[in-house]
Amino acid sequence: xxxxxxxxxxxxxxxxxxxxxxxxxxxxxxxxxxxxxxxxxxxxxxxxxxxxxxxxxxxxxxxxxxxxxxxxxxxxxxxxxxxxxxxxxxxxxxxxxxxxxxxxxxxxxxxxxxxxxxxxxxxxxxxxxxxxxxxxxxxxxxxxxxxxxxxxxxxxxxxxxxxxxxxxxxxxxxxxxxxxxxxxxxxxxxxxxxxxxxxxxxxxxxxxxxxxxxxxxxxxxxxxxxxxxxxxxxxxxxxxxxxxxxxxxxxxxxxxxxxxxxxxxxxxxxxxxxxxxxxxxxxxxxxxxxxxxxxxxxxxxxxxxxxxxxxxxxxxxxxxxxxxxxxxxxxxxxxxxxxxxx
Amino acid sequence: xxxxxxxxxxxxxxxxxxxxxxxxxxxxxxxxxxxxxxxxxxxxxxxxxxxxxxxxxxxxxxxxxxxxxxxxxxxxxxxxxxxxxxxxxxxxxxxxxxxxxxxxxxxxxxxxxxxxxxxxxxxxxxxxxxxxxxxxxxxxxxxxxxxxxxxxxxxxxxxxxxxxxxxxxxxxxxxxxxxxxxxxxxxxxxxxxxxxxxxxxxxxxxxxxxxxxxxxxxxxxxxxxxxxxxxxxxxxxxxxxxxxxxxxxxxxxxxx
Numbered sequence: 001x002x003x004x005x006x007x008x009x010x011x012x013x014x015x016x017x018x019x020x021x022x023x024x025x026x027x028x029x030x031x032x033x034x035x036x037x038x039x040x041x042x043x044x045x046x047x048x049x050x051x052x053x054x055x056x057x058x059x060x061x062x063x064x065x066x067x068x069x070x071x072x073x074x075x076x077x078x079x080x081x082x083x084x085x086x087x088x089x090x091x092x093x094x095x096x097x098x099x100x101x102x103x104x105x106x107x108x109x110x111x112x113x114x115x116x117x118x119x120x121x122x123x124x125x126x127x128x129x130x131x132x133x134x135x136x137x138x139x140x141x142x143x144x145x146x147x148x149x150x151x152x153x154x155x156x157x158x159x160x161x162x163x164x165x166x167x168x169x170x171x172x173x174x175x176x177x178x179x180x181x182x183x184x185x186x187x188x189x190x191x192x193x194x195x196x197x198x199x200x201x202x203x204x205x206x207x208x209x210x211x212x213x214x215x216x217x218x219x220x221x222x223x224x225x226x227x228x229x230x231x232x233x234x235x236x237x238x239x240x241x242x243x244x245x246x247x248x249x250x251x252x253x254x255x256x257x258x259x260x261x262x263x264x265x266x267x268x269x270x271x272x273x274x275x276x277x278x279x280x281x282x283x284x285x286x287x288x289x290x291x292x293x294x295x296x297x298x299x300x301x302x303x304x305x306x307x308x309x310x311x312x313x314x315x316x317x318x319x320x321x322x323x324x325x326x327x328x329x330x331x332x333x334x335x336x337x338x339x340x341x342x
Numbered sequence: 343x344x345x346x347x348x349x350x351x352x353x354x355x356x357x358x359x360x361x362x363x364x365x366x367x368x369x370x371x372x373x374x375x376x377x378x379x380x381x382x383x384x385x386x387x388x389x390x391x392x393x394x395x396x397x398x399x400x401x402x403x404x405x406x407x408x409x410x411x412x413x414x415x416x417x418x419x420x421x422x423x424x425x426x427x428x429x430x431x432x433x434x435x436x437x438x439x440x441x442x443x444x445x446x447x448x449x450x451x452x453x454x455x456x457x458x459x460x461x462x463x464x465x466x467x468x469x470x471x472x473x474x475x476x477x478x479x480x481x482x483x484x485x486x487x488x489x490x491x492x493x494x495x496x497x498x499x500x501x502x503x504x505x506x507x508x509x510x511x512x513x514x515x516x517x518x519x520x521x522x523x524x525x526x527x528x529x530x531x532x533x534x535x536x537x538x539x540x541x542x543x544x545x546x547x548x549x550x551x552x553x554x555x556x557x558x559x560x561x562x563x564x565x566x567x568x569x570x571x572x573x574x575x576x577x578x579x580x581x582x583x584x585x586x587x588x589x590x591x592x593x594x595x596x597x598x
Contacts, residue, residue: 016488191459196443196450196467198457203444206433213393215419215448215510224453 011335019328034179038172048175049243055178056239058280059185061264063233069270070198071225072205077134079257080141081111081230085237087151090247093159100162104181104238111234112227119226123219142253156248178239185232190273201225263301267308269315278317346371346514346546347392352401354387361387363570374540374547376561380590384570385550389518393425394418420448422513426503428522434492438483441491441502442474445509477505481535497528504535517549521556529553533560558582
């Protein structure tokens with residue numbers, strides 16, 4: 001039954017292994033460069049804060065990409081999970097003075113648990129109805145933080161200084177913590193996407209019937225996706241609370257967060273590991289580059305979103321990856337042809 | 343021999359249209375059983391009832407003696423049922439390997455261990471991949487494993503669907519018009535695959551098919567339905583000579 005493994009086949013396998021190593025090396029180099037950034041000459045404290053903000057957006061978009069990119073469900077309510085993560089961590093640090101690390105974990109867990117419960121409800125809806133449901137959820141969260149006394153509405157809550165493992169940290173320290181979180185979420189999503197669970201998510205996205213007949217429990221796995229997606233955006237929320245040590249309804253009840261995350265995910269590339277990275281940088285840097293025209297940022301983002309949807313549905317990361325993929329495909333093909341000639 | 347799949351007095355109606363009107367059939371384990379009937383006879387509806395995509399208004403369903411009348415579609419694969427679709431239904435953006443692996447979904451174990459890549463889950467995953475590669479080799483798909491299935495020729499896609507169905511170690515596989523849209527070569531190929539699945543792997547096969555020469559040559563037993571009701575059953579030879587069947591397919595001869 002076992003076919004002979006030709007030398008070309010073995011060579012192709014080795015080449016694919018090498019490509020995988022290149023990918024990992026590229027990602028590690030990227031993280032190393034990002035880590036070195038605040039220590040480079042000429043980089044000031046506020047730049048580290050700006051970089052932290054990018055990282056937070058990337059993590060939030062990663063959350064959305066699990067649901068929208070890999071599971072095929074559109075959410076316009078992830079700002080709600082950002083707020084849940086933020087207020088969970090904020091209240092813990094206000095009342096109990098907990099460590100930032102615990103705040104982040106708690107923020108993620110809380111968003112994940114609430115996401116699981118909501119998933120069981122929302123995921124009975126289909127397509128556009130579900131998207132509208134998530135929008136309603138974001139409005140609901142906004143209303144709650146505006147009106148329930150413990151969240152102190154627009155007054156906001158000022159938080160104590162950030163402490164990690166007992167040590168006080170500044171802007172640069174916070175950036176390192178954010179980047180560490182991003183490293184962990186990236187690793188987690190990589191594992192997830194290449195696991196049986198990630199496979200089930202994508203199967204539900206591509207064909208519900210075929211997935212179900214293969215034994216995928218639609219409600220369970222969609223809910224799981226919703227929950228994991230919420231948890232990761234919740235982590236971003238916890239970080240977002242502590243970046244300026246202040247949370248208020250003015251910031252976290254803002255529905256545009258939800259839209260920004262969705263735009264970041266789609267523009268970057270919703271079903272690619274690198275998509276949220278590109279999208280996060282894009283969303284944070286747009287108002288920055290538009291300078292005095294920053295009021296028009298939403299128009300600009302909208303135009304880019306439409307352009308991407310029409311011209312490059314796989315997102316900007318997809319476009320950037322294309323030449324690399326083409327080059328790799330050529331190399332593989334060349335190898336297989338020499339194999340055929342043997 | 344025991345019956346692995348059985349339905350009794352199945353009635354399904356859509357509004358005023360009765361698609362299945364009191365159908366009873368049993369599929370013996372280890373056999374290749376065919377279901378034929380003219381267009382609109384209720385074959386697809388019955389197929390969907392058996393795979394649990396369609397609930398029936400009345401009637402009983404059994405898998406290996408167990409009542410499955412309330413089972414959901416995703417609960418059938420763990421019991422040992424797999425299916426293919428009338429028009430190919432693959433995860434077209436994904437690789438052949440991923441497509442085959444989905445067929446073994448009910449073997450992934452604890453989703454949380456799986457998601458966090460715990461060692462137990464990873465060794466389990468390696469075993470699943472090995473199994474998938476073995477099936478791919480059997481169905482001559484080894485060279486396609488890394489390619490997105492949307493780039494594969496029709497005949498290969500049919501084989502990928504078959505491979506996906508086999509990946510979960512089913513006891514019975516249900517084929518909905520397996521050779522629809524295939525040319526002669528592809529038909530002969532699939533026929534050979536079905537024969538091997540049944541004889542070498544010992545898997546029961548239940549198929550709905552319009553290609554009579556295929557049905558007659560590979561089935562051990564055939565059910566014929568017409569207008570949502572049982573019309574006849576028997577061996578291919580018996581069915582071919584059954585006047586009722588001939589009448590249903592060719593129409594009644596008018597007296598001169």
